[in-house]
Structure formats: structure tokens, C-alpha cells
Amino acid sequence: MIETRATVVSNDPEGQNYWRLRLSLKIPLRPQPGQFAMLRPSDQIEPILRRAFVFYRVKERDTGTDCEFIYKIVGRGTQQLRRARPGDTIDFLGPLGRGFHFETLTPSTGEVYLVSGGVGLPALYMLAEELSLRGIHVKLFHGEATARPEMEPAGLSDFTLLLGREAIVCTTEDGSFGRRGLVTEPLEEELRQGATCPARIFACGPSAMLREITRLSREFRVPAEISVEAAMGCGFGVCLGCVVPVRDCTTHRVTFKRVCIEGPVFSADELAWEDLPASAS
């Protein structure tokens, strides 16, 4: 965990309502897939809390690290981030949290499914890269509510380059891009018909989608790891603001775990969904 100032290399719109932020850091950094950083334009005091963004792509240089983030304009913090210009500085705290567990996976353990909804997509890119590097076959299911004609979801072209078009299934709820429907529909079809069962599912997206994935993971006995979101005060474990209820698999007791330290990636089995607030996305 490092607290520093990063310099904005570029900050440009991409797809609908998304932006891609490139930062340059003067220090070496090796975030794991699924880890995140807390960001805020330096010298800005409103809104005061930093915002969490997952590392999208990271490149180490001799003199430091380049990091890319893809973010969606949601409210005050992301509006403010959008105004950052090349040369501006960003207060940076990271890498934070626990990422995805993929160490035991090998080409022989089988295929891996990545499932994302909306702004969940960026959380999976470094993981896709890492799995591909290990020769593991990866399939991506990505869903959006809607898309403008001819406009790919932000970051999708990077996944296409990495995995190939045939490894990607896209859905929109209104059918404006890819298949019509929810992303969990082609996922369920695949699990039902699939000749081979995937070794694992990794997912990030809205809570309704994650709940459905938890159900599918149980039904088809495929372990799933999901990255959850929570409003964060600090991002490094001291405010206790970001907790989610989890159930101990042996005692069945429900306790709270911090998304920023014990997460953001949890095993789907672990989350006590019925105790989670409906609004948590």
C-alpha cells in the first residue's frame, strides 16, 4: 500500500458514459488482478472522500508504473475525476484489497468463465490477461442494460484483442448490442449444455447479477468468486464503513467483513445475501 501523487497522462471519454484514465506513478507497483486504488484529484476538497477504482491495466516501466482505470460517471466524485487534465496530479492510495484467487488454476484444470455487468468489466481485464498468459482458456460473458448503436462497451475491444471474438458473449437488456436479455441467461445455457464444466467463475457487476451467479454456482457446483462494491470511507480498513455480512461455512454464524481488506473479492458461498442491503451494487 502506497500513498503518493500520480500524474494524469490522459483522461478521455470512451463508450457511453465511461472514461479511461491513464496515470503515471514514479514508483514500482505490482497490483494483483481485482485489487483497487483510492483516487481523488489533488487539491480538491469536495467531495472529500476518495473513490475506489479497480486497476484495469498496469505496465511497469524502468522509472515507475503506468496504470489505467476505466470509470463510469455516477455522481460528484466521478464528475470531478472527469475534469482532470493531462499533467494534473491525482492523490493515489493503492494497491488495496484482496484480488481474485487463480493461483491453483492451470490449463488442465479447465476453462474459466468471466462474467461482468456494466462497470464490472474493468475488474476482470488483468485477470483475463493473467489467465491467458498461463494458457488457460477464458470465456467472457458481458452484459449491459443498453448500448448506443455502433458503440462497444468501454474496454471490450481490449478483451476482444486478448481473448478473440469467439470467446466473448455480449448481452443488452433491450437487444441494442449483442443478444437480448440478461448476461446470466447465456451463462446458464452454457452451463446446462456445456460439454465441459468450467473450473471456476469470476464475476463483477450489480448485486442482482451476483446473486444469480451465486445460485448458478451452487446449482452447477462451479466455485465462483465475485467482486463486490460498497461505499468506502477509507479503503484501507480503518473506518469499518464498507462491511458486508458473510457466513462462516462451519458455524453458519453471520459476521461482518470489510470489502476493502477482506474483499473486494469473496467466494460466492461466503456472502450472506439475504442480509445484504438490496441497494448494494
Add this chain to the structure above:
Amino acid sequence: MVDLSVTIAGIRFKNPVLTASGTFGYGVEFAPLLDLNALGGICTKGLSYRPLEGNPPPRIVETHGGMINSIGLQNIGVEAFVRDVLPQLRQYDTRIIANVFGFNRDEYLDVIRVLNDADGVDAYELNISCPNVSSGGMEFGNDPGEAARLTEACKRLAHRPVFVKLSPNAPDIGDVAVAVEKAGADAVSVTNTILGMSVDIYTRRPRLATVMGGVSGPAIKPIALRMVFQVARRVAIPVIGIGGIATAEDALEFLIAGATAIQVGTANYYDPLASIKIIDGLNRYCKQRSLDSILPLIGSIELPTNLRNAEGCQQPDVAS
């Protein structure tokens, strides 16, 4: 060299900058980010006798210039603190103030009993002011009589100085301060979070699971500063100022208004180095004014002549 040290209840703090309970974890979480030895002191997360899970999420919501929280005092319990955390904290050359909480008087005493037997704690800070629990804390803080009785009981048992952290939600915080001073408190910490709420206009639901929570951050600074000023004029024991302090300028306002030391709270979340920057800023301020000690600044506020002798300056006659 500027001497920033201050003394409270016989304890020397190398500088008046402490970190506020609940905003600095148990302290060790910040070790990778800053030199804990540089701090005047660390107030631990509120400790109860048994571990507490706290309130259901969502527990925090951001507001203009601050946030509202309803953590509900989630903590590992005093025994785990003494066993697992204190040995790590003891390696640092800074003062450790254990923030103590109970749902009733006996629980406060149970926590103090465990801490009394442990090395490496310099003082206790009684939290009688958390707005996020349905019983206990809050009532003690709102009623001068209750606050005094609790303080007296804790004081009788405690092997170390007892600071009492007052509630800004009391009808008159000055009355509570006077009562706990009489009961033997060695210092008062002013102030805890201020009861507030936030509503989602789209769902028409409260944004916090507990509906109400405690407001903290720069938004509460003027209120906290006013309370420090009022309390400092009514008690002889030291006042520790807390509420929205994020910069050296903020800290100086509190010191000038009468605080002997200050605590940095919410700022630790969005600027983890805030406390260090404040210490640097105090040094610079003193150097620029050729002060070799911070002490002359404490309570040095210049008041209009007609208000100099007024005890509390409670209701200035201003047209609004």
C-alpha cells in the same frame, strides 16, 4: 527547534497532534504510510469488554464536507486488543490512549480492569458520546449527573488518567464538562460526532440502515470549535479539541480557542498523512513567529473587551 510538547494530566505528549478514536484503526494499520513515532498520540478504536459486530450496512454516507457514520462501535474487544495489538503499538514512541466504551457502567469498569493490567497504555478516554448505539453511551453523555457518576466510578478504578469524551448532542456540553471535572476527569475531549441523517430522494429511504448517524469531517468544524471554546472557559482541566480538523490552520484555531491538544479524525480517511502535515504546519507557524514553544498559543484568543469576562459567551447578540 520548536518545542511542540504539551502536558495533560502529567503525561507529556511530544506534540499536540493525536489521532481520533475510530478513524485510525488500532494505529498499526497506518504504520506502512507514516512514522507513528512522529505523532503526539494515538486514540484507539473504541474498546468494549466483548467483541462487537456493530450495525448493519450501509454504515456510511458522504455529505458536503463530511460524512455520516453508524458503525456501531464494531471492535475486537479489549482482551484481543491487549493480546494482539498492544504489543505492536508498544514498539512506537508515542502515547497510546485507549478509548473505552460500555453499554452500562459495569462494562466500562470491566474494560478498564483489563487495561489496568496491561503495559503500554498511557490514558483512558471514556466515550460517553457515541450516537450510534441504542443504549449506554449516549445517555451518559447527555446528562451531567450520569456523566459524573460514570466518571467517578471509572476514576476510582483506573490506574491511569481518565479523559472524558463529551457529546455534542447534550443540551449544554459545558454543564457536562463541569460535572465530569468535579467528578475527577483529568481532561475532556470535545467533541464526538453530531447526530444527523441523509435521505435518498429516489427511493425515499434513509441512506443509513440505522436511519441516523454521526456527522464528522470539516462540515462540523465551526460547531466543534465553538464547543471547545465554551468548554475551555468553564473548566480548569485541559480540553482536547476534535471535529473536522484537517490542516494545521484548523488545529491552530482549536489551540487558540483553548484546546491543549487536538485529534485528527475523518481527515485520516481521505488524507492518510493529514496528522503529519499538521505537525509540520505547526512547526512552520511557530518558526515564522519565532515561538520556541507551542504553549503561548493555547487559549490565546483575543476577545472583544465586552466579552472578555463572560464565562461562556453563549448568545452573542448578532442580527441574523
